[in-house]
Amino acid sequence: MPLFDVYPLYDVTPVRAKGVHVYGADRKKYLDLYGGHAVISIGHQHPVYNRRLKKQISKIGFYSNAIQNPLQKQLADEIEAQSGCEGYQLFMCSSGAEANENALKLASFYNKKAKVVAFKNAFHGRTSAAVAATDTPKIIAPLNAQQEVIFLDFGDEKALEETLRKEDVCAVIIEAIQGVGGLDMPTKKFMQDVEKLCRKYNSCLIADEVQSGFGRSGAFFAYQHFGVTPDIISMAKGMGNGFPVGGIFVHPKIEPWYGMLGTTFGGNHLACQASLAVLEVLKKKNLISHAASLGEAFEARAKTIKAVKKVKGRGLMLGLEFDFEVSELRKKLIYEHRIFTGGSSNKKLLRILPPLTIQQKHFDYFFNALEKSL
Numbered sequence: 001m002p003l004f005d006v007y008p009l010y011d012v013t014p015v016r017a018k019g020v021h022v023y024g025a026d027r028k029k030y031l032d033l034y035g036g037h038a039v040i041s042i043g044h045q046h047p048v049y050n051r052r053l054k055k056q057i058s059k060i061g062f063y064s065n066a067i068q069n070p071l072q073k074q075l076a077d078e079i080e081a082q083s084g085c086e087g088y089q090l091f092m093c094s095s096g097a098e099a100n101e102n103a104l105k106l107a108s109f110y111n112k113k114a115k116v117v118a119f120k121n122a123f124h125g126r127t128s129a130a131v132a133a134t135d136t137p138k139i140i141a142p143l144n145a146q147q148e149v150i151f152l153d154f155g156d157e158k159a160l161e162e163t164l165r166k167e168d169v170c171a172v173i174i175e176a177i178q179g180v181g182g183l184d185m186p187t188k189k190f191m192q193d194v195e196k197l198c199r200k201y202n203s204c205l206i207a208d209e210v211q212s213g214f215g216r217s218g219a220f221f222a223y224q225h226f227g228v229t230p231d232i233i234s235m236a237k238g239m240g241n242g243f244p245v246g247g248i249f250v251h252p253k254i255e256p257w258y259g260m261l262g263t264t265f266g267g268n269h270l271a272c273q274a275s276l277a278v279l280e281v282l283k284k285k286n287l288i289s290h291a292a293s294l295g296e297a298f299e300a301r302a303k304t305i306k307a308v309k310k311v312k313g314r315g316l317m318l319g320l321e322f323d324f325e326v327s328e329l330r331k332k333l334i335y336e337h338r339i340f341t342g343g344s345s346n347k348k349l350l351r352i353l354p355p356l357t358i359q360q361k362h363f364d365y366f367f368n369a370l371e372k373s374l
């Protein structure tokens with residue numbers, strides 16, 4: 001039976017991985033500067049991760065959310081302690097789109113409004129409301145287009161106020177650092193304006209931290225660089241280092257009721273252990289400050305390369321912008337130098353999303369290869 005052919009694929013078949021490297025069936029060793037799309041946070045096959053998952057699966061791997069699972073509370077407390085987001089409530093699910101879907105639904109339950117404000121170039125996932133809030137018309141089916149989403153420019157405070165003033169917007173959803181869209185960021189002032197206007201007109205502020213969360217930007221959550229307090233924070237990707245786990249932090253002003261949200265797989269024992277492993281390693285190895293300082297060193301080095309027109313992003317959520325499309329460059333990097341990198345909807349941007357355990361020597365190898373490839 002053929003696979004439903006929706007992905008263009010590189011001709012590499014990973015069979016094993018360790019740390020920041022992936023090993024192909026071709027017996028070649030690849031440097032992973034893509035992290036399986038910002039998913040690998042503490043490195044492939046981390047011993048803490050393997051140990052926790054193996055131990056858990058030998059006891060109980062899964063049961064539904066109809067029983068007590070103390071691991072969920074343990075996880076909520078640990079994320080709260082490391083992120084400093086006090087007083088929120090955790091609801092768990094299994095992916096980034098699902099996290100945003102639940103976030104949008106919750107906002108609408110809370111204030112009984114139905115429209116959404118999102119931003120140009122946003123990516124929030126591929127499910128119903130999440131894809132409607134994604135600024136890529138070709139992936140929005142007529143079914144999804146029934147949701148009413150208004151896309152605004154970062155910085156357009158006037159349009160935001162005009163839209164929110166109508167009092168029919170349940171949520172403003174924002175990536176503090178855009179991922180798929182190409183690493184654009186709002187200014188601190190605009191982010192704070194968004195928060196202020198959400199409060200004024202009773203709309204929920206949703207921070208989409210699916211890609212930027214769990215330390216990738218050099219803070220636990222990227223919105224924390226901007227000094228705002230979201231009503232809902234969505235997370236996934238790096239949260240599980242490859243295990244499908246996602247969640248939302250819900251502000252205490254939003255009260256739960258039985259049946260409001262639900263999931264079969266979300267928050268299962270293995271998912272919790274995967275995320276607890278990530279948190280254990282983030283803390284022990286100081287990976288968040290490591291991401292911040294290595295990101296700065298990367299930026300300084302990148303700026304010495306003439307062909308690089310702009311360095312974008314923060315921490316280890318980075319992009320290099322050129323004045324040409326990067327698809328051939330990415331092929332050279334992967335097939336000639338054995339380095340995985342990422343693309344984005346900005347075709348001139350090379351995305352760098354390595355495991356947070358990456359070291360300077362790996363970036364030295366990358367810059368050397370990049371200069372040879374240009």
Ligand SMILES: Cc1ncc(COP(=O)(O)O)c(C=O)c1O
Nearest residue numbers: 095096097123124125179210211
């Ligand atoms: C910011 C952001 N939100 C949501 C998603 C969707 O996550 P998932 O693919 O786990 O559904 C992504 C995926 O790339 C993302 O980058």
